Amino acid sequence: MFRKRLPEERPAVPPTGYKVAFPMLSGDGTRVGFRGVSLGGRLVYGTVDDARCGYGRRHLSPARGCDCGFYCLHSSAEAQALTCATDCQEAVVLTVSVLGAYTRYERGMRYARQRIRSVRVGSCGCGRPAEAFRYAGTGLPGWRAVAATCRNCAAGLKLLPFPEFARLAGPAVMLTTDAAPDRAVGPDLLLPQLAAEAALLQARLDLFQERLNRLADP
Ligand SMILES: [Zn+2]
Ligand SMILES: [Zn+2]
Numbered sequence: 001m002f003r004k005r006l007p008e009e010r011p012a013v014p015p016t017g018y019k020v021a022f023p024m025l026s027g028d029g030t031r032v033g034f035r036g037v038s039l040g041g042r043l044v045y046g047t048v049d050d051a052r053c054g055y056g057r058r059h060l061s062p063a064r065g066c067d068c069g070f071y072c073l074h075s076s077a078e079a080q081a082l083t084c085a086t087d088c089q090e091a092v093v094l095t096v097s098v099l100g101a102y103t104r105y106e107r108g109m110r111y112a113r114q115r116i117r118s119v120r121v122g123s124c125g126c127g128r129p130a131e132a133f134r135y136a137g138t139g140l141p142g143w144r145a146v147a148a149t150c151r152n153c154a155a156g157l158k159l160l161p162f163p164e165f166a167r168l169a170g171p172a173v174m175l176t177t178d179a180a181p182d183r184a185v186g187p188d189l190l191l192p193q194l195a196a197e198a199a200l201l202q203a204r205l206d207l208f209q210e211r212l213n214r215l216a217d218p
Pocket of ligand 2: 151152
């Protein structure tokens with residue numbers, strides 16, 4: 001995927017990257033995670049996590065002589081484009097901070113540790129804006145995959161609201177949806193979405209307020 005290796009660098013702030021992953025909910029419903037695509041397809045990682053070997057080898061990842069490790073792209077548009085692929089349509093686009101050691105290539109990076117900063121959810125499979133996650137019907141031991149859905153397609157299904165997913169992901173993770181305002185979307189569909197967005201904003205505000213309080217009262 002990434003051929004040409006570029007010269008070493010030591011940045012003051014962690015580099016940003018973009019990647020696609022499948023959103024997951026733990027079997028007991030208390031944690032969310034992300035399943036990698038391709039090599040990382042058998043592993044689920046959390047909001048802040050270390051890379052593990054996708055072949056199950058017992059070495060620190062990435063390792064010399066093995067192609068395991070976290071991968072990301074430099075371009076969000078390129079990551080977004082991957083979600084058009086048939087087997088990635090239920091994937092979300094993550095913005096990550098690349099922590100620790102990394103190797104920078106022309107199109108992206110391979111690295112050891114990451115922090116997820118945002119989760120961008122695409123539309124429902126039917127093309128309407130997504131309003132919540134539903135169970136995707138797939139999973140790994142201990143983890144169920146979830147996929148974005150609109151209310152029409154989700155009729156009668158058990159849903160995982162976006163604000164709940166964001167809460168489980170942690171206060172530093174921002175969740176957004178590709179909810180392009182669509183004339184076909186009536187107020188009955190739009191209102192829950194606005195409520196969900198308001199809840200997310202509120203969570204962000206709480207975080208900032210907490211930080212402000214800490215600054216004001218060291
Ligand atoms: Zn490995
Ligand atoms: Zn739908």
